[in-house]
Amino acid sequence: MKQKYEKAIIYYKKAIKLDDNNAPAYYNLGNAYFMMSEFRYALENYNKALQLNPESAECHYNIASAYLDNGDTEKSLYHFKKSLENDPNNPEIHLNIANLLEQKGEKSDAYESFKQALNLNDNSAKALEGLKRLSDFEEEKISR
Template sequence: MRIISLLAISLLMLSLTVLLSCKTPELSGGIIALEAGRIDEAINYFQQARDKQPENPEVYMYLAKAYANKQMWEEAIEALDNGEGLDPKFDEDIKLAREELWVKIYNDFAIPAYVEHDYETAAEYFELASRADPTKAESFNSLGLCYGILEKPEKAVEAFKKAVELQPDNVDFLTNLSSAYLDIGDTEKAAEILFVLAEKEPDNAEVQYKVARSLHLQGSIDEAIEKYRKVIELDPEYLDAYYYLGSALQDEKQDYEGAVEILEKYVEKYEDDEVAWARLAQCYSKTGNKEKAIEAGKKAEEIIKKKKEEENQ
């Protein structure tokens, strides 16, 4: 056993000797320090190696690895940026180094922050991940989701656009981009994306609903109503489709009986919406059903009172 152990050590030392034989003393010293876990010492060596060989991409890869060990993400990304394109022989190595850095930032820091609902921190890490490896569409999509939650719709649009550029056929990314366009009021661009999605996903209630909302906001009421009905057909529990279908029938079409039919179904499924009850009261009144109008109005007042009491507790 002792002979085998000595042989293994000898082979390890031999491989390390071969690895370091073609490198400068600074780069070799940095590699040894890095392998030993002496990160600050390794960084110092690699910086010296960089100053002596500024055109050597290998130096930047090792420097990035050392910085990553210290969670110095900006410096690690900058090192890889500086090493990229210096020597075609190292292009694949730089690519792998970027992916390794991306995995560490994205999986170990960005995702946990997102899961903990710390969206500001998550956005910072997703942004770093997107720079560590700009080929990963997931980073930009996740960044867009954070910006949406943080009510920064313009930034969300830019992030989702980059995700779609990288994966133009990804339905989730396209859906997110269309939603972001709706958030900033650009219904025309949202509609362009949504109509493409609607053809790709004819049985997707979420996609069809977003098409309906876009049409509604653009004033294409008849088409919007048709789409809302399609959504309800696909998913009878899609509450927002009931609400906006009812509002379109009431406000734009003055079809009060039709609105009553839809809004009644809505409040059966979600009875704590005071606005829906107020709408029902108006529609009942328009159709001559005074008794139900009074009941619906009282229900709306009760819900408002209840919510105020809960807020004051």
């Protein structure tokens, strides 16, 4: 599989040489690096794609994922939220935001994000699990 991504990197770099304003080539080059766990290079290319296409929800999402894999939850959360601005009906984005908010201890906001994820995908086991984990917190908050 690694060879496949190495080959893709070569081709995307060639495409960029032909047109250095080719946002999809930078984005896909970032994806190839991401799949090889080369997060620094993935981020570099995602950011270039984002400069060329600032409204790209997918680009923000992948930047967020790369930061998350690097353990930078603040930058990850920022980019998931930017992704959500351009793709508000994507339950996966809501789910990722909910998980990060829960990790930060922002339980009330996390609960709302899990609810939104479930509203958009009523078969989301992960959203249900999150709501279940946080339901005691919400009940306690209501009873105060």
